[in-house]
Amino acid sequence: MLSTTAHAGNTAAIPNDIPPGTTLAIGDPKTQRALELSGEIDKLPFKVKWANISGGPRTIEAFRANALDLGSVADIPPIHAVWTGLPVQIVAASFRKDAVNHPIYKLGIAPGAKIDTLADLRGKKIAYSPGQAQGALILRVLQKAGLTQKDVKLVEMPSTGDVYANALASKLVDAAPIAEAIQPRYLANYGPDGGKLISHELRDDPWYIYARQAVLDDPAKAAAVREYVKAWGRASRWIYEHPEEWAKGYYVQQQGLSPADSQFLIKSAGEPDLPPNWTDAIARQQQTIDLLAKETGKPAFKAEDLFDRRYETFAAQAVSNVARK
Template structure:
């Protein structure tokens, strides 16, 4: 994935500290009093002995490479968990404090009765020019424009960013759900590239390194991708 939103070491360190303070604030009894949401004082420092269980492999790697991982003002137990479904499962099992997801999972979690709070947001400077996702096209399937999606089988994952993107892409193309066949398939790991290669679906949104991997492995067989032309970068830390 291209890191378009760039942080200095100082800014990046301040960001992770800020989200820890945000988490403390979200659970603070001072701001959880009945009838007075947000009325209490926000904490100004992380309490000593604080341990956060965080599911954000990407940020963990960035902190390791930047040398900031040992400068956090709190202890972290990193979990190799990412994506809405896995994060929600971990929240329900009380195995995670903070998750890093796109814009849809917090909404879906709330809709299913899970009480979560967004504590930080991130975005890209030029999201249209540097999208997170591309539309992967299965070998042998001809899709050159969004209009060509009509009649195609498209991987669809309700409650995940990929699912919301598919619906927005259809809208941009002037298509309705009835104009395509939505194949419900959770986006976990390389599930979508595998489904494309196996001809289980004709089209699927794939992201980051999976795009390069998919084209490298199946390009000779006719696999391809096309841009969707929409903003797809909103992401959140939620607890």
């Protein structure tokens, strides 16, 4: 039987030196591009096998195949990994300052759905993706609206690409969480017919780097992870401080978005917050675990065990060191 208990964490000190030839397989396309644009990518003191993998399902699949060491995800995939018996731990955490005013998602409303407030979701069909951040957000939204799963119809579907937007357009669902990158396009395409976006006014900003436990148990790889966390922190700050370079080099050239859409995303993202202390983050993660456990029937576990706090200060320190130069 697979264990559904989070790993209690490592206590061994992270080695100072990274042995020659140490390699990490990393699925973090956004940071990869930031390191390329900033010129920092060749300064990493270990070898990297970059993988064009992001999001919970694909990352967990690659973890299980031992094809990936580190992944970049929101708050739900690490929880889901534990519940599927996959030992993982979070090694870096990022949030957004003024998070409520800089949400990652808004609720997309289908043309003609007659939803103006969260309370209007009663009796409606809502897109739902278990095991992903979008699914957990829907459960939080229902909780805020004083509704339960029995008060709505959750329609399970993957949240990749334009799936949710297309489901709204075809009226397969009445509401769905729509990510920033898709919001302008959804309004442009379906706004004239009555499609719209409404705010949920909840925090949906956690973003983590997490690793397979076996990676963190390997002293050489654990040391390389420390240096990647530092580079990730610097890259997060570089993105914020170089908006025009980021808009052109990532959103336009790599993601194929229009200049107007790229500017929308730059303004929407706000300033990153890389906390040097994870106590508040762990408390919020515990609330999420408890909510999901209640709503899905899965066993609750200690959020503390999901974080490898040996890495807690590295990202913030790396940003601070750059600021002092």
